[in-house]
Amino acid sequence: MTQSSMRLAGLALIVGAGLAATTAQAQDKGTVNLSYVEWSSTVASTNVMRAVLEQAGYEVKMSSLSAAAMWQSVATGDTDAFLAGWLPTTHEDYYAKLQDQLVDTGVNLDGTKLGLVVPAYSEVDSIADLNEHADDFDNKLTGIDPGAGIMRLTDKVIDAYDLDLNLQSGSGATMTAALKSAIDNHEDIAVTGWTPHWMFARWDLKYLDDPKNVYGGAEQIHTIVRQGLKEDMPEAYAILDAFEWTAEDMGEVMLMNQEEDSDPYENAKQWVEEHQDMVQEWLPES
CATH class of the missing domain: 3.40.190.100 (Glycine betaine-binding periplasmic protein; domain 2)
Known part of the structure; x- marks a missing residue:
C-alpha cells in the first residue's frame, strides 16, 4: 500500500468512527412519543415536530388518539407531548381536569x-x-x-x-x-x-356570526408535555418549548398534505429542510 493510500485509509477510518459516534449519540438520546388527533392542523404540526426532533437526533413515535385520550396520555405519562392544546375555550374542560398532571409550555400558534x-x-x-x-x-x-x-x-x-x-x-x-x-x-x-x-x-x-359569543374569541394552540420531561430529556423539552410558527406556516404544510398520494411525514421533512432558518431557532445551541 502506498503512503497516499495509507493516509486515505486512515482518513476513512476516522470519518467512519466519527459517524458511528454521532449515530450512537443520536440513539442514546432516546425516543420521544408524540400523541395527536387526526385533524389536518395537528397532523401538520406533529409531523413537523417529528422531523425537527429527528434532525436533533431523537427517535420519534406518533400515536393517533381521540382528543380526550390525547390529553389523558400525557397526563399519565404514556406519551411525552402533544402540540394541539386549543385554549382557553375549546379544550378548557380537559385542561381544568388535568392541569395539575401535565405541563403547558406555552403557545405554538396564535390567532385561531x-x-x-x-x-x-x-x-x-x-x-x-x-x-x-x-x-x-x-x-x-x-x-x-x-x-x-x-x-x-x-x-x-x-x-x-x-x-x-x-x-x-x-x-x-x-x-x-x-x-x-x-x-x-x-x-x-x-x-x-x-x-x-x-x-x-x-x-x-x-x-356565521355568533352574537352570543358561545364559541368565544380567538384562541391559541399550546404545546403540552408530561411532567418530568424537562428533567428526563432536557433538549427535547427545549425544542418543544421553543416551537412556534404562524397560521401561514401551518397552512403551507396542510396544503401539501392535500395533494394526491402525498405523505404528511415526507411533506414535513421537506418543509423543515426548506425552512432551516426557522428550525434553527427551535434547536438549542450546540
Whole structure:
C-alpha cells in the first residue's frame, strides 16, 4: 500500500468512527412519543415536530388518539407531548381536569378561530338565523369526531340558540368530504370549522356570526408535555418549548398534505429542510 493510500485509509477510518459516534449519540438520546388527533392542523404540526426532533437526533413515535385520550396520555405519562392544546375555550374542560398532571409550555400558534362555517354563497350570515333556513341545511350541522372540543361547544350553541338542527358527528375527513359535495352541487351546508384549516384556501367560505359569543374569541394552540420531561430529556423539552410558527406556516404544510398520494411525514421533512432558518431557532445551541 502506498503512503497516499495509507493516509486515505486512515482518513476513512476516522470519518467512519466519527459517524458511528454521532449515530450512537443520536440513539442514546432516546425516543420521544408524540400523541395527536387526526385533524389536518395537528397532523401538520406533529409531523413537523417529528422531523425537527429527528434532525436533533431523537427517535420519534406518533400515536393517533381521540382528543380526550390525547390529553389523558400525557397526563399519565404514556406519551411525552402533544402540540394541539386549543385554549382557553375549546379544550378548557380537559385542561381544568388535568392541569395539575401535565405541563403547558406555552403557545405554538396564535390567532385561531372556530365556529360554524358555511359556503360564502349561503344567504345565512348568523347562527341566530339558522332556524329560518333549517330545511335548506337538511336540518343538520355536520361535525367531526365526538371527542373534539368544538363538538362540545356546538352542543352549547344548539342549546343557546334553541336550534332545530341536529349535530352529526364524524371525522375531519368526512366533514370536508360533505363540504366539497355540497359546494360542488351549490347546496347549503353548515360545518364545524376552525382556522387554520386548508379548506379556507380551497373554497370561498365564511363563519356565521355568533352574537352570543358561545364559541368565544380567538384562541391559541399550546404545546403540552408530561411532567418530568424537562428533567428526563432536557433538549427535547427545549425544542418543544421553543416551537412556534404562524397560521401561514401551518397552512403551507396542510396544503401539501392535500395533494394526491402525498405523505404528511415526507411533506414535513421537506418543509423543515426548506425552512432551516426557522428550525434553527427551535434547536438549542450546540
